[in-house]
Amino acid sequence: MHPISKMALQRLALGLFTLFVVSIIIAGAVEFLPGDLAQEILGQAATPEAVAAFRAEVGLDKPPVERYFSWLGGVAQGDFGVSLATKRSISDLISARLGNTLFLAGFAAVIAVPLAVTLGMLAALYRNTWFDRLINVSTLSSISFPEFFVAYVLILFLSVGYGFDARWVLALIGLFLLVEGFGAVKEGKRIGRFSVIGSIFGIIGLALVVNAIFGWWNYNVGAVSAFPSISNISPDTPFGERVHRSFLPALTLTLVVTAHMMRMTRASIINLMASPYIEMARLKGMSPARIIVKHALPNALAPIINVIAVNLAFLITGVVVVEVVFVYPGLGQLLVDSVSKRDITVVQGCCLIFAATYILLNLTADILAIATNPRLLHPK
């Protein structure tokens, strides 16, 4: 058997096994509860009959192994059981919402992936220049933002129509120019020459910062209210309208994920450019473009695929908070509602879907990384 298919099959088997173990954990989480779930949920005042009825309803009176396999059998046929709180079929609750969540995550990914990979590569190629440092500072900041912060800032400026004073944005740009400009001057002194451009940038930057502090010149940016702050989407919403309504949540997710993806792309490319065979190619006088196309790119594919998959998996976590902010009718919203109602069966269903998506994404990344690995493609 070809080594690639062998490795891919091994990964596939491992992935399926992980999925199986995870399903046991999710189903068996109830067992780890100190005390009794029925008593916990119904409260101390519940009558023994009510507790017994509840136990029979959830199936707590059956042995755990039997309960697990009947649950798993149901899940395999698309039947997740019945919600404890509303008595509705979980599959009905989930099916429409799953589509919405996948739409949102896909929307965000379509914007984020090309953007992040391009910017990450540029940052790696122009590393240690002002462009790289700007990217570094801005991505580091945006990683630090909680999702809801990004979401509310976007709502404020793009939905509510809150006009803002542009001088603060200018001041931020100024601060950056200031640091960069005088950094260049300092560097110039060390090398033994005086950087005129650096000092000009520094002075412009200083002027912008001082301007913002004293408020001499200000420019009010007009109010924008182009997008709804609440994305109510129903199955019969036409596609264009759907894109418009879910634009803000998608943009929020994009901003959060792009930063991560960019940093990781940059790191993996830099790592690659430091490897001996790239140096070898450089030393034998190859042109930079040829080095990148012939040597770097084929080897960069695996790390970049990995970066994309990790971040798509990261989207899954982000989606929960973002859906709550925008009241987006997706799986994350359902999950949070069910957690606060302690509707354990719905939570189990949602968690299984999220976990399965996560594992499948990582598995796809693994297999693609193996399939695109030049060392395996051309075995000795």
Place this chain on the structure above:
Amino acid sequence: MADATNDPMALSADAEAPRVDQESRWVTLRRAFRTAPMTAWFGMIVILLYILTAIFAPLLAPFGEKEIVGDAFDVPGEEFFLGTDQLGRDMLSRMIYAARNTVGIALVTTILSFTLGSLLGMLAAVMGGWTDNILSRIVDVLMSIPQLIFALLLLTILGANVVNMILVIALLDSTRVYRLMRAVGMNIVVMDYVEAAKLRGEGLWWLIRKEILPNALAPLIAEFGLRFCFVFLTIAALSFLGLGIQPPTADWGTMVRDNAQLITFGEIIPLYPAAAIALLTIAVNFVVDWMLHRSSGLKE
């Protein structure tokens, strides 16, 4: 080229290098601070301000943490600098007290997760074999479910409150610490001095405490910053979802949630607590970035 390695002078200089390094530890530290980039300075100053705010919260806050002092959603003005919240409590005072609660809880959680993760990681590195295998497989499984999703599942079962949240996040986050500690520990365990200690007959606890921990400290400190950011953001997210820190305790995540409706009226008040979270995380990230850059040497 070959001369450099065979030169007796070069060898003696090498042998003396560690002693000189130890003598000038303060000097290197001072130099590190002097060459710290602007972002790192910004980070350190912001962190210091947060710590001071948290310690002196009762002195700084004009009103009590849970005290109702005015009408609901009063506009910012003379009396209430940032206005009042949905119950008429002073926004500024709650922001200040939240520095203590939110950061304190995140810190406790991170310390717990670190203690657990690094102890188990070192144990796995020293013991190897079955212990390592079993611990690593458990960690693999715990890491195969997205952290927030797993936390939500566990909180459903245990019930959503602060203590449970701290324990759940500490447990889930310790898997990341374990991975790092095990990897770092594995590299140290193969060193000669560890071998020597083993041959001397030192016990497991000695090996962990005296041989591995001191040598693993540098990467651990940077990791602590990273983990703190992650834990802090997770706690903020859970509190924002109403499943973390519970009212009436002042907490930034909960405050964003409670005042969120104001944003649709063009009020930026809900952004203040969110910005407080963002600013601290940025600050810690800047410092960690600098430390990682320093410890990675000239890799880039």
